[in-house]
Amino acid sequence: MNDIILSTQNGEPVASSRDVAKRFGKEHKNVMQAVANLVAENSAAKSMFHPATFENRGKKYPMYLMNRDGFSLLAMGFTGKEAVQWKLKYIAAFNAMEKQLAAQHKEQRAVQDANIQSAIDRVIEARKKLDENTAFLDECRKNREDSKAKYMQVKALCGEFKAIYGQHCDTVRTMENVVRGSQSFLTNAIDSLTIVAKGYPFYAALMDSLLDGLPAEKKEDTTCSKTD
Known part of the structure; x- marks a missing residue:
């Protein structure tokens, strides 16, 4: 052989x-x-x-x-005696290499599956963080509008409510930056997942499930790099 x-x-x-x-x-x-x-x-x-x-x-x-x-x-x-011997040697060689290639493929697939799962976990964590920060930003914006309404209505205490309104404005600006950072983190995580998983049969369905419920404009931001 x-x-x-x-x-x-x-x-x-x-x-x-x-x-x-x-x-x-x-x-x-x-x-x-x-x-x-x-x-x-x-x-x-x-x-x-x-x-x-x-x-x-x-x-x-x-x-x-x-x-x-x-x-x-x-x-x-x-034909011939020597021909038979060489045929047997080639059959043995093909068997050995096919077995070796199968083992390599199995090992590569295991590594690939592990990389995909790790990338999926990062996307899930990034999506969870984005949702949490977005929800908190919405709450901050509501509190800002409530404090603004009170500030506009109660003139006698305008100084106090103006300060509260200003604090809410600062919080909203901070959370807007946090949400943008979370959005960027999610985009990067999706890019990493695309590198290791694109081309697999389940890729499209996987992306749909991970991005399900995401606002349209944010979904476009996270998927633009996949279609470039």
Whole structure:
């Protein structure tokens, strides 16, 4: 099995026509012609063979990269005792690499899932903080308007109510800045989630659920970076 050289193409193991020709004692040009005939005879075979090149003494020459199905189709025509041995070696090599790629994919998916979950948690926390600060800002604005009304109505105590009104105005301005900061934090969290999760089947539904109930203008602010 160690004699077999495989690489990857489109996420699957492939063998080169050049290496196959060498192992089975064939002329590479004859193997190339055999592949060309298979592709010409059946359009389904096109997905099994990928045109490629190799370099020899500074010049590039054509070859094919074939997946397991392409190799099996091509090797059907190879006979002899040694041919059988090489077929078995290639089958073992394909099995080993497919197992290795599956393990790598599983590990990568686990890391990806963890990154997505972490990003989701940040968006949820940012959304929660934004909602809390927005609700408090609304309350502050109501208190400001109430104090303003009292200040306008009670002239005798205008100094006292003017001071209260001023305090409420300061609180509102402070909370407006806090809400803007929370909005920015949510936008950044969504950007991070977009980087790790965009393209996954659940992405659109996930974003809809996380932004559900958000005022239209704020939702546009947080989603503008996703559509740029």
